[in-house]
Amino acid sequence: MGELEKEQEYLLETIINAEKKNATDTILNWAEKTSFKNAFSELLEPVLSKLGDLWFRNELSLAQAFLAGKVAEDIFNIASKSDELSLDLANPKGTAVIGNIEDDFHSFGRKLVVIFLRLDGWKVYDLGNDVLPKEFVDKAVQTNARVIGVSAMIYNTAISIIGVRKEIDKRNLTGKIQLCVGGAVFNVRTNLVQEVGADGTADNAIKTPELFNKLQQKSFKYE
Amino acid sequence: MNNARAQLNGYQKILNAINGTPTETTPLALVLSLYGSKLTSSPPKEYYSNPEAYVKGQEAIVDLYNPDIITTPFVLPFEGEAFGSEIKYVAKMTPQLKRPVISSYDEIKNLKTPAYNEGAKAYCLECAKMLVSRYKYKNFILGFTLSCIDSCAMIMGVEGFMDTLLFHPKELQLLFEKTSRHFIEYSNALFDIGVDAIAIPSAFCSPTMVTSKIIEEVILDPLTNALQKIKGSVIIHNGSATNLKFLHYYVNLPNVAGFVIDNRENMDEARQIVGNKLLLGNMNIATIAEKTPEVVQRATSRILNRRKSDNHFVFCNAGPDVTYETPHENIIAICNTVNNFKKKHVKHKKICIACSIFKKELEALKKEGAINIPIIYLDSMLHMKPDKLNALLSAEIEKYNDYEIILAFGDCSTGMFDIENKHNVKRTKGLNCTNILLGTSEYRKLRKEGAFILFNEWVHRWKEVFIDEFGFKKSESATLFMNEMHTKFVYLDLGDAEIPHDTLKELSDFCGLPYEIKSSTSEFLAKSIFSLNQLFDYGR
Numbered sequence: 001m002g003e004l005e006k007e008q009e010y011l012l013e014t015i016i017n018a019e020k021k022n023a024t025d026t027i028l029n030w031a032e033k034t035s036f037k038n039a040f041s042e043l044l045e046p047v048l049s050k051l052g053d054l055w056f057r058n059e060l061s062l063a064q065a066f067l068a069g070k071v072a073e074d075i076f077n078i079a080s081k082s083d084e085l086s087l088d089l090a091n092p093k094g095t096a097v098i099g100n101i102e103d104d105f106h107s108f109g110r111k112l113v114v115i116f117l118r119l120d121g122w123k124v125y126d127l128g129n130d131v132l133p134k135e136f137v138d139k140a141v142q143t144n145a146r147v148i149g150v151s152a153m154i155y156n157t158a159i160s161i162i163g164v165r166k167e168i169d170k171r172n173l174t175g176k177i178q179l180c181v182g183g184a185v186f187n188v189r190t191n192l193v194q195e196v197g198a199d200g201t202a203d204n205a206i207k208t209p210e211l212f213n214k215l216q217q218k219s220f221k222y223e
Numbered sequence: 224m225n226n227a228r229a230q231l232n233g234y235q236k237i238l239n240a241i242n243g244t245p246t247e248t249t250p251l252a253l254v255l256s257l258y259g260s261k262l263t264s265s266p267p268k269e270y271y272s273n274p275e276a277y278v279k280g281q282e283a284i285v286d287l288y289n290p291d292i293i294t295t296p297f298v299l300p301f302e303g304e305a306f307g308s309e310i311k312y313v314a315k316m317t318p319q320l321k322r323p324v325i326s327s328y329d330e331i332k333n334l335k336t337p338a339y340n341e342g343a344k345a346y347c348l349e350c351a352k353m354l355v356s357r358y359k360y361k362n363f364i365l366g367f368t369l370s371c372i373d374s375c376a377m378i379m380g381v382e383g384f385m386d387t388l389l390f391h392p393k394e395l396q397l398l399f400e401k402t403s404r405h406f407i408e409y410s411n412a413l414f415d416i417g418v419d420a421i422a423i424p425s426a427f428c429s430p431t432m433v434t435s436k437i438i439e440e441v442i443l444d445p446l447t448n449a450l451q452k453i454k455g456s457v458i459i460h461n462g463s464a465t466n467l468k469f470l471h472y473y474v475n476l477p478n479v480a481g482f483v484i485d486n487r488e489n490m491d492e493a494r495q496i497v498g499n500k501l502l503l504g505n506m507n508i509a510t511i512a513e514k515t516p517e518v519v520q521r522a523t524s525r526i527l528n529r530r531k532s533d534n535h536f537v538f539c540n541a542g543p544d545v546t547y548e549t550p551h552e553n554i555i556a557i558c559n560t561v562n563n564f565k566k567k568h569v570k571h572k573k574i575c576i577a578c579s580i581f582k583k584e585l586e587a588l589k590k591e592g593a594i595n596i597p598i599i600y601l602d603s604m605l606h607m608k609p610d611k612l613n614a615l616l617s618a619e620i621e622k623y624n625d626y627e628i629i630l631a632f633g634d635c636s637t638g639m640f641d642i643e644n645k646h647n648v649k650r651t652k653g654l655n656c657t658n659i660l661l662g663t664s665e666y667r668k669l670r671k672e673g674a675f676i677l678f679n680e681w682v683h684r685w686k687e688v689f690i691d692e693f694g695f696k697k698s699e700s701a702t703l704f705m706n707e708m709h710t711k712f713v714y715l716d717l718g719d720a721e722i723p724h725d726t727l728k729e730l731s732d733f734c735g736l737p738y739e740i741k742s743s744t745s746e747f748l749a750k751s752i753f754s755l756n757q758l759f760d761y762g763r
């Protein structure tokens with residue numbers, strides 16, 4: 001086993017055992033030896049991808065995912081102050097608008113999504129809880145965002161996401177602004193994604209960057 | 224309602240399920256707290272603040288569906304409201320948590336434990352009182368609340384609570400002290416009013432939310448201490464999470480009477496873990512909400528079929544309330560299917576025929592109540608005479624040909640293949656007795672190490688085995704032979720007999736092999752027999 005694989009394995013272990021400091025130190029040490037970019041792409045990302053699979057298979061608890069999120073957030077905050085990454089931050093991979101739909105107050109899932117998107121190099125406008133359909137689209141237009149991500153935990157609030165779909169269509173932005181959705185209720189009611197007219201979903205936060213990247217590519221086809 | 228249900232009322236049926244007394248049809252519980260607001264067209268704001276409106280909704284539920292269990296309001300954000308969190312009433316659903324009263328661990332010290340009977344809690348207690356006065360001893364009345372653990376999420380939000388849970392043990396303890404007081408006082412007020420049991424949705428006690436380390440280190444103690452002070456029976460509700468992997472933590476906690484199991488999990492496995500406690504479940508609420516009555520009926524029948532011999536089972540939806548948009552026809556489909564489905568009562572008689580090598584373990588399991596069928600034993604020395612064993616075993620099986628027979632044997636007889644292919648015979652999984660007791664992976668490991676595995680009975684009869692049967696008259700020949708294939712003796716200490724050190728030493732010297740002691744349990748044997756029993760009952 002090479003040094004990198006060993007570090008990956010160790011990092012995975014520390015996160016699974018909820019050892020936050022060890023996890024953070026491992027990444028920082030690697031960044032010092034190589035670079036932040038390298039620590040993200042070669043060390044943290046493969047481990048997160050493994051954690052994402054475990055989570056999908058119901059083998060990771062929210063506590064462990066939360067810890068992974070905290071580690072990612074800490075590292076991101078440190079890295080964003082470094083010379084190496086401040087340039088990158090001015091040139092994000094893409095811009096996204098995120099929030100919980102009207103009447104929905106389950107911020108935790110959304111916050112995790114934001115952490116992993118930022119780590120992946122996205123500029124994220126987080127509008128918080130209880131956001132109206134119009135507010136999502138206004139912000140996306142204003143910031144040139146190609147993806148809107150709407151979160152909801154409960155069926156009756158999730159169903160209002162249809163309003164965001166309509167708002168996008170009404171302004172002739174269909175396709176150009178992609179709509180994705182997520183939150184607990186979408187994981188238990190799989191038809192709901194189509195029902196609200198969304199373009200995609202991801203069942204956990206670690207998997208959201210992949211989704212957003214895919215949707216952004218799709219949106220470029222509508223230029 | 225049909226005759227069978229007319230004989231026993233809902234209250235009696237649930238009591239029977241608690242005691243394991245057979246009922247003709249399966250007891251039925253659906254969480255229809257919210258659905259009453261739909262039936263009476265009472266908007267949630269009214270329904271969840273005026274006890275009269277709530278009870279009117281529940282009357283409509285009883286008139287239409289008459290479930291055996293009826294419930295107090297299932298509104299978990301009320302647990303937060305009691306401490307000062309802000310809630311929001313939303314159309315067609317239960318109130319939502321809008322803003323937790325605190326969000327960070329450093330605010331815990333200023334958090335006040337509220338009176339158990341103010342605000343929304345006063346409303347819930349009044350609902351309980353009115354339900355008791357109308358339905359006591361007719362329907363089983365279940366109170367919903369959150370325990371001292373899960374209520375924290377409604378006080379701090381999931382994020383704040385998770386952060387405290389993981390990183391701030393001192394503040395966490397203080398938080399649990401505050402929530403415990405409220406949980407105990409409120410639950411006991413419900414019991415004083417006359418509810419028959421309480422249910423506590425426990426997502427934060429499940430592997431969906433936390434790790435076993437968190438359970439063991441920070442959750443079990445405060446939960447146990449609080450449960451100890453509750454005056455009545457508690458049902459651990461899955462809280463929409465999968466909880467099977469952690470059930471063993473809760474089975475023996477004080478006052479725990481039963482469990483609600485998620486639709487994604489296997490009820491047979493749950494039954495193995497919880498022994499004869501009440502099991503409720505495990506109908507998917509999304510199925511009830513979204514599918515046609517025919518599909519709902521089939522899903523209901525499937526669950527009933529699998530639990531038809533389970534006298535401690537109550538049919539119930541997993542997760543929270545049956546949702547508002549669920550068609551009335553689908554609830555009717557469930558009620559009709561449950562009420563028309565006769566439980567299986569004519570059971571075939573069962574017997575277990577076992578090798579005497581398992582006698583101590585099987586008798587101990589019988590004493591514990593883990594096995595409740597008669598057992599007859601054949602001498603383990605027959606292992607040395609496979610033909611004789613075959614003849615004797617076949618004769619026994621012939622004798623009990625109208626029984627369902629469980630064989631606790633390894634593949635030791637020449638005719639075992641034919642014997643275990645008979646329709647009324649099932650054999651424990653494993654090549655031989657050690658394999659059956661240890662399970663396959665542990666068995667393989669020991670074999671790989673070159674172990675010759677010994678049971679207590681064999682040690683005491685070692686001379687019969689090694690001198691009379693194997694024919695080693697002298698130590699030299701035994702040593703030569705045994706060292707050819709083995710590196711050591713491993714004595715299995717199952718904790719049911721004194722370790723015969725002297726005899727082991729004697730045997731070890733005679734065969735020129737060292738010996739080790741390995742402690743083990745009869746868990747695999749018990750599981751194996753339990754699952755064969757289930758195979759007979761449910762045909763799988």
Ligand code: B12
Nearest residue numbers: 109149151154155182183184204205298299319320426463
């Ligand atoms: C834990 C839990 C609880 C806890 C705490 C809940 C909370 N967050 O406030 C307790 C026990 C207190 C509780 C209470 C209730 N719950 Co609850 N609960 C759950 C459970 C088990 C997990 C929810 C959770 O917090 N997950 C952790 C967070 C981080 O995950 P998440 O929100 O899913 O977000 C992740 C992904 O979905 C994704 N994601 C999130 N947003 C977005 C956005 C985009 C764009 C993308 C791509 C991805 C994405 O990434 C996130 C991180 O991985 C779910 C069932 C389940 N298995 O999912 C039910 C569930 C959410 N609850 C439900 C209900 C009904 C309730 C109650 C209303 C019950 C009641 N009658 O009181 C209350 C409401 C409480 C409130 N907050 O107002 C229902 C809602 C379904 C429906 N029919 O509407 C669910 C789905 C259960 C079910 N099977 O029906 N609950």
